[in-house]
Structure formats: structure tokens, C-alpha cells
Amino acid sequence: MTRTLKLTGQTLALAAVAGLLGLLVWRLTHQTHPPKIGGPAPNFALRRIEGTGKLDLASLRGKPVVINFWASWCVPCKGEAKMLEQASRQYRSQGVVFVGVDYHDVTSDARTFLSHHGVTYQTVQDGSGMIGDKYGLTGVPETYFVDRRGRLVGTHIIGTITNQVNAFHSGIRAALDQ
Amino acid sequence: MLRVVAVAAAALALAGPAAACAPKTSLSYLEGQIMCPTCHTTLDMSEAPAAQQIKTQISRRIAQCWSAKQIETELVGNFGQGILAAPPHKGFDLLAWWLPLGGVLGGALLLAVGVWRWSRTHEPELPETEHETDPETERRLDELLARLD
Numbered sequence: 001m002t003r004t005l006k007l008t009g010q011t012l013a014l015a016a017v018a019g020l021l022g023l024l025v026w027r028l029t030h031q032t033h034p035p036k037i038g039g040p041a042p043n044f045a046l047r048r049i050e051g052t053g054k055l056d057l058a059s060l061r062g063k064p065v066v067i068n069f070w071a072s073w074c075v076p077c078k079g080e081a082k083m084l085e086q087a088s089r090q091y092r093s094q095g096v097v098f099v100g101v102d103y104h105d106v107t108s109d110a111r112t113f114l115s116h117h118g119v120t121y122q123t124v125q126d127g128s129g130m131i132g133d134k135y136g137l138t139g140v141p142e143t144y145f146v147d148r149r150g151r152l153v154g155t156h157i158i159g160t161i162t163n164q165v166n167a168f169h170s171g172i173r174a175a176l177d178q
Numbered sequence: 179m180l181r182v183v184a185v186a187a188a189a190l191a192l193a194g195p196a197a198a199c200a201p202k203t204s205l206s207y208l209e210g211q212i213m214c215p216t217c218h219t220t221l222d223m224s225e226a227p228a229a230q231q232i233k234t235q236i237s238r239r240i241a242q243c244w245s246a247k248q249i250e251t252e253l254v255g256n257f258g259q260g261i262l263a264a265p266p267h268k269g270f271d272l273l274a275w276w277l278p279l280g281g282v283l284g285g286a287l288l289l290a291v292g293v294w295r296w297s298r299t300h301e302p303e304l305p306e307t308e309h310e311t312d313p314e315t316e317r318r319l320d321e322l323l324a325r326l327d
Contacts (some may be wrong), residue, residue, distance in 0.1 A: 012284075073227040083192060104215040104228050106235045107256055128258030129215055 015078040034136025037156065041067070041146040042134040046124035048103055049110050055124045057099070058150070064096045064175035065146040068161075069132055071105045073112035074140045080160040081117035087161075091172055099124065103132045103140050145171035147178035199243035208236050208246060211263050220263050273280060 035042055035065035045056040057065070068084055070077040100123035102110045106126060116122060126132055135144065143161055145154040154171030161168040209222035214229035221229050221236075232253070239249045253261045265271035309317070 005295075009288065071228065073231040075227070104257065109231060109235070127256045130258075130262055131295055 002080060013146070024149070032133055032136070035134075035152055035167065037152050037154070040150055041144065041148075041152050043067075044101075044124075044126075044134070045156045046060055046101065046126055046131060049055060049107065049114065049123045049125050055099065057146075060097050060099075060146075061150050062148050064094075064148060064172065064178075065171060066098045066175070067093075067101060067135075067144040067146065068097060068098065069101045069103050069126075069135070069137055069140050069142045071103050071140045072109040073105065076160045077141045078113075080162050081113075081119060082139055083162055085119055085121070087115065087172070094176060096176065098122075101126050103130060104129045104136065117175060122148070143168065143171070145175040147175045153178060201240050202243055203240060203249065204226065205233065205237055208240075208249060211246070212249065213261050213263050215261060219259035225263055227312060234257070 039059065043057050045058075046056045047054050056112035057067075066087075070081075078158060084098065084100075090098075091098075098121035100114075100119065101122055102125045104127065105125065107127075110123070110125065113119075129137075132147065135142075138158060141160055143157040144152055147153045155164075155167045157164050157167055203217050206222070210220050210230060213219070214221055214224035214226050214232070217224045217226045221233055235253075240254070244252075250262065258272075265274040269277060284313070289290055307320040
């Protein structure tokens with residue numbers, strides 16, 4: 001009886017240690033690393049804020065894409081909204097697609113933001129922030145450039161594009177050139 | 179004048195139901211149940227813009243007499259399960275509730291078994307029985323007792 005109890009206790013302790021080790025290994029092997037410039041842009045299929053259905057980034061392969069992460073509660077995002085909209089119109093004829101990714105936001109407030117700032121390019125919602133995490137987002141706004149082959153190019157812009165106008169246009173040119 | 183009265187009557191008619199409904203939950207309760215998505219603390223611990231926005235949304239829904247459950251469901255639809263401070267009591271998430279309880283009970287059981295076993299192996303020695311008296315002393319005691327009788 002005592003021997004059985006001892007064996008059971010030892011087996012349980014070993015199983016607990018093995019389980020904890022397994023969790024540690026899983027955590028270490030599943031850590032997300034920010035994507036590198038020149039590497040593939042993390043794919044996403046997110047719900048559109050206006051309209052229905054989802055937008056799959058992979059469906060835009062063959063077109064240069066500008067991805068802008070924003071949120072309605074983000075004050076600097078308001079400052080760059082007008083310039084982004086203007087740029088989306090300016091580069092539309094060259095086939096550049098602008099995609100807004102609304103990060104950790106309330107849908108109704110996001111819609112109000114889009115309407116207030118006259119945003120016409122497609123915008124999707126990343127409510128859980130999972131895609132933002134995949135991109136290694138440090139905050140909002142942040143802007144990425146994706147070339148026709150789905151690779152990240154140019155300089156990843158942290159902060160508003162209004163403060164980094166040259167990097168913004170260079171990023172679009174880099175996406176167009178590839 | 180007639181137009182003003184008509185507008186006031188219409189406003190009262192519309193405002194009536196809203197004012198009549200009693201709030202089903204409170205902001206202070208939900209602030210402890212909902213996480214701030216950008217700072218990973220509950221709303222009552224956060225002043226981040228995202229947290230402020232969610233608090234405003236909750237207040238709006240409370241004013242519309244939504245229940246806590248309805249508000250939580252809407253927020254989960256918007257932000258995902260991670261917005262809840264505690265996992266739901268269903269499906270796989272039940273493990274989060276039962277595992278700690280199981281751990282505590284298992285620990286208590288192991289402790290009880292350990293204490294029981296320890297008490298068995300370390301039972302206090304019984305007090306020694308009286309020393310046997312030698313035959314001579316026994317004889318003398320018997321004599322004394324006989325005299326007393």
C-alpha cells in the first residue's frame with residue numbers, strides 16, 4: 001500500500017515536471033518575432049469595418065500595398081488620417097492599395113473615425129491585436145510597405161507619416177519598384 | 179408655438195423609455211471584469227486611451243440598459259476572448275477554473291496522507307509498564323496487605 005502510494009506520488013511529480021518543461025519548450029518555440037524588411041509580410045484575413053466579409057492580404061499579391069495600423073483612440077492617428085487618404089488617391093492610379101488595420105478598437109468608434117476623416121480606402125479590424133502582434137507593433141500609428149511579391153520593403157514607419165514624409169514616399173516607391 | 183410643443187412632446191415620448199429602464203449593471207463592476215487591451219490590466223487599473231474608450235462604450239451600453247452579459251458579449255465580439263479578465267465557465271476554459279482547485283485538493287490529500295504516514299512511523303512510545311517487582315518485595319507487600327486486612 002505504502003509502496004504503491006510512493007510510486008503514484010513520484011509518477012505524479014514526474015508528470016508535473018514534464019508538463020511544465022513541455023510548456024516552457026512550447027512557449028520558447030512559439031514566440032513571435034517581428035518580421036524583417038525583405039522578408040514576407042505576415043498574412044492576415046480580417047473583417048472589413050465598412051461593408052461585409054474579410055480582406056485577405058494574400059488576395060492583394062501582385063499589387064504594392066501600404067498597411068497602416070491605427071485606432072480611433074489614438075490622437076496622432078487623427079493627425080495623419082488626411083495625408084493617408086490623399087496619398088491613397090494620389091497613388092491609386094499606379095495600382096497602390098492602401099489598407100488600414102484598426103487595432104484594439106471599438107467598431108462603432110472606428111466607423112465614426114473613418115467617416116469623420118473621410119477615409120475611403122479599405123479598412124479592416126484587428127480587435128484582438130493578433131495581427132499587430134505578428135507585425136511586432138510597438139504602438140499606433142505604424143506603417144508598412146509590401147511589394148508585389150508580398151515582401152516587406154522600405155522603412156517601417158513608427159509614428160505618424162506626417163513626421164516622416166520622405167520615408168513614407170520612399171516606402172511606396174520601394175513597393176512600386178519591386 | 180405649436181411646433182415647439184410638438185417637438186417637446188416627441189422628445190418626451192422618445193426619452194421616456196430610455197429614462198424608464200433601470201441600469202442592469204454598473205461601470206465599477208465591469209471595470210474589474212474587462213481588460214485594457216493595450217496595457218493588459220483591468221480597466222479600473224488603467225488610464226490608457228484604449229481603456230478610456232472602452233469605459234465610455236460600457237457607460238453608453240449601461241445607459242441603454244444592457245446587461246453585463248450583453249456588454250461582455252459585445253466586447254468579446256469586438257476584441258476577442260482576451261478582453262475578459264477571467265476565462266468563461268465553459269469548454270476548454272473550464273480547465274482554468276478546475277485545475278487550481280484540483281491542485282489544491284490534490285495537495286491537501288497528499289499532505290494528509292503524508293501526515294498520516296508520518297504519525298504511524300513516529301508513534302509515541304508507550305510509557306513503560308511498571309517495573310516488575312522482585313519476589314522478595316512482592317512477598318513483603320503481600321504480608322503488609324494481609325496485615326491491613
